[in-house]
Amino acid sequence: MKITGGEAIMESLLKEGVNLIFGYPGGAIMPSYDALYKYKDRIRHILVRHEQGATHAAEGFARVTGRVGVCIATSGPGATNLVTGIADAMLDCVPLVCITGQVGAHLLGSDAFQEVDVIGITAPITKWNYQITRPDQIPDIFAKAFHIARTGRPGPVLIDITKNAQIETLDFVYPQSFDLPGYAPTYKPLQESIQHAAQLINQSVRPYILAGHGILISQAEKELLAMAEKAGIPVACTLHGLSSFPTDHALYVGFLGMHGNYGPNLLTNKADVIIALGMRFDDRVTGRLSDYAKQAKIIHIDIDPAEIHKNVHAHLGIAADVKVTLQMLLTLVTKKTHKSWVHQFRKCDAQEINKVIEKEIHPKVGKITMAETVQMLSDLTAGEAVVVADVGQHQMVAARYYKFKYSRSWISSGGAGTMGFGVPAAIGACLGAPGRIIVAIVGDGGFQMTIQELGTIAQENLPVKILLLNNNFLGMVRQWQQMFYEKRYSFVQLDNPDFIHVANGFRIPGKKITKREELKLGLKHLLKSQGPFLLEVVVGKEDNVFPMMPTGASVEEMRLE
Amino acid sequence: MKYTILAFSENNPGVLYRISDLFLKRNINIESLTVSETETLGISRFTIYVNVDERTINTLTKQLFRIIEVVDIYYFQDADILFKEIAFIKLKKVTSDKIQYLKTIVVNNNATIASEKTQIVIEKVGTEKEVDALVKDLRTFGIAEFIRSGRIAIKK
Numbered sequence A: 001m002k003i004t005g006g007e008a009i010m011e012s013l014l015k016e017g018v019n020l021i022f023g024y025p026g027g028a029i030m031p032s033y034d035a036l037y038k039y040k041d042r043i044r045h046i047l048v049r050h051e052q053g054a055t056h057a058a059e060g061f062a063r064v065t066g067r068v069g070v071c072i073a074t075s076g077p078g079a080t081n082l083v084t085g086i087a088d089a090m091l092d093c094v095p096l097v098c099i100t101g102q103v104g105a106h107l108l109g110s111d112a113f114q115e116v117d118v119i120g121i122t123a124p125i126t127k128w129n130y131q132i133t134r135p136d137q138i139p140d141i142f143a144k145a146f147h148i149a150r151t152g153r154p155g156p157v158l159i160d161i162t163k164n165a166q167i168e169t170l171d172f173v174y175p176q177s178f179d180l181p182g183y184a185p186t187y188k189p190l191q192e193s194i195q196h197a198a199q200l201i202n203q204s205v206r207p208y209i210l211a212g213h214g215i216l217i218s219q220a221e222k223e224l225l226a227m228a229e230k231a232g233i234p235v236a237c238t239l240h241g242l243s244s245f246p247t248d249h250a251l252y253v254g255f256l257g258m259h260g261n262y263g264p265n266l267l268t269n270k271a272d273v274i275i276a277l278g279m280r281f282d283d284r285v286t287g288r289l290s291d292y293a294k295q296a297k298i299i300h301i302d303i304d305p306a307e308i309h310k311n312v313h314a315h316l317g318i319a320a321d322v323k324v325t326l327q328m329l330l331t332l333v334t335k336k337t338h339k340s341w342v343h344q345f346r347k348c349d350a351q352e353i354n355k356v357i358e359k360e361i362h363p364k365v366g367k368i369t370m371a372e373t374v375q376m377l378s379d380l381t382a383g384e385a386v387v388v389a390d391v392g393q394h395q396m397v398a399a400r401y402y403k404f405k406y407s408r409s410w411i412s413s414g415g416a417g418t419m420g421f422g423v424p425a426a427i428g429a430c431l432g433a434p435g436r437i438i439v440a441i442v443g444d445g446g447f448q449m450t451i452q453e454l455g456t457i458a459q460e461n462l463p464v465k466i467l468l469l470n471n472n473f474l475g476m477v478r479q480w481q482q483m484f485y486e487k488r489y490s491f492v493q494l495d496n497p498d499f500i501h502v503a504n505g506f507r508i509p510g511k512k513i514t515k516r517e518e519l520k521l522g523l524k525h526l527l528k529s530q531g532p533f534l535l536e537v538v539v540g541k542e543d544n545v546f547p548m549m550p551t552g553a554s555v556e557e558m559r560l561e
Numbered sequence B: 001m002k003y004t005i006l007a008f009s010e011n012n013p014g015v016l017y018r019i020s021d022l023f024l025k026r027n028i029n030i031e032s033l034t035v036s037e038t039e040t041l042g043i044s045r046f047t048i049y050v051n052v053d054e055r056t057i058n059t060l061t062k063q064l065f066r067i068i069e070v071v072d073i074y075y076f077q078d079a080d081i082l083f084k085e086i087a088f089i090k091l092k093k094v095t096s097d098k099i100q101y102l103k104t105i106v107v108n109n110n111a112t113i114a115s116e117k118t119q120i121v122i123e124k125v126g127t128e129k130e131v132d133a134l135v136k137d138l139r140t141f142g143i144a145e146f147i148r149s150g151r152i153a154i155k156k
């Protein structure tokens, strides 16, 4: 039976198990939206307020579920509005399939109305992209797109479909298999590599696990836990590795990176064997490379061969799936404990608590701090919420102080650091994990970058809890200006709107907290509310996030104040 | 260090773009790039000649291999490959008293005169070094136009 290209897109989505998409219609995608109208009982479409919101929502969905997030937009400005989110997904390895309409095939290259070379624009920021100009290409390209997006090192894929290909008809047969001769991610490591790794680990005195996003992507949380416990290895998480290891575990030592915990960064240069799991030695983690872990033998396990030796030379590089690799390794590592080594981390913790944490979470005077707010949120939710953060000081504070209990509980923009990510990503997370509490922690700057998505939240009545930590500054930039530019506060002060009024305008209730005594009640209110809610907490204007590893400094030069 | 990269790829329109973008992203100048068919239908062969350090070539080729359509990738130093390019050099007006001298240069450089129709065009097949040497010798005649194909290479 013949169906239209637009219908074939919907059928393909259903074949891939997709029943939720985020999008925004327009001229060149209208035939597909017309098809969607027929499928609306089987495919839920969330009408965002800006296409960037669609990409971040799809990212939030993908990260909370581990499934592919899908968004759809029209040609030209619709497609270019997706760009920030696609780049974000590329840097953070988030599986997305983005569908864009395109002018009719006969008009390609003629500068027709709303024609933009989206294939060219997105080539550097997609794992794969493809322009469909004939309806019969749809099934095969969709099957490939989903396969590419979710396997290996996941990433965004874009399919651009000319208008005629959505209108014309085809015999729809979804392929069982397809030909991708250049794409075959390796999942299983070589046995000799595993033996070598086990030998290094078994001989080590100060082994150290750095757990990255790869643990969550390959669902290797159990294996990580088993490995750490069997071999007695302390575990630190990268920003995206957060929540892959229980924060209350005796072997958990904290969060790595520029604003991470003190011990995990500092002691990187004391470990004798570093086991890097599904992480990519980002410059925010390594600091000055020439002084990074020079004493250690590094075992780097990552699905992407291009990451091995890219930033840090690995003593042993294993380009394979981290779950499969850990399963194989587990049988070969010997049972051990490293008490005095783990104790070194605890000594650093004590310093950090003394110099930073205590006064941040239990301040006696002054304005409310971000840290006490997050700490209280963590306590009130028993660490069970999904925290979706925007970008800035509040993000680092959230990463530092929320005590994640479950896996896939931390969603944030890391590689790109995209302000405006928080609210739309929380929409996706909320739809992906309906049983869980979703808290978006945002700053007053980033909130306003995608604030229009409050409209989406209201229209869909999504119980997204927005916690706005308002310091009336672009705080993170202000902190840098204070520390490295002699307090020249160049364009970081915001003349903000009345956020509660804005939320109310979107028919979202809200409450503003300015006093410490009101904080707990305010947070309880936020968490107890039925639908969406905005809690604005006014925090200290010029508070800084510590510890800090300034750009270009080494992990040993982490500053506590 | 100079390297010759051989990349084999499915013949899709976007591949050239993705390949060149990886060099652009790192601000690496490609010395030459040629694309041609191969013995396998639907597979193209990219010969890329670049000047980068060893660490870069290592990561760069792995990143090139990450391009979905790229099915195989290798890189070599000159000792391991046969390589050549073709060049045409069109000369400005050569006066008759200099023709004999020109012919000696052409013969000495193992080149040929490909056309004498309106202007003299010299054709040379050889390594980049040989082409450079010929061009240097021909400068005295005045070069009107010069084109070289960039290298093609095959493993020994």
Ligand SMILES: Cc1ncc(C[n+]2csc(CCOP(=O)(O)OP(=O)(O)O)c2C)c(N)n1
Pocket (backbone or CB within 6 Å): A390, A391, A392, A393, A394, A395, A416, A417, A418, A419, A420, A442, A443, A444, A445, A446, A447, A469, A471, A473, A474, A475, A476, A477
């Ligand atoms: C789209 C975008 N523009 C600019 C930046 C640079 N930047 C990083 S953090 C930051 C300040 C964020 O301010 P706010 O949202 O108020 O959060 P705070 O740091 O105060 O918690 C800025 C401007 C960015 N990361 N993303």
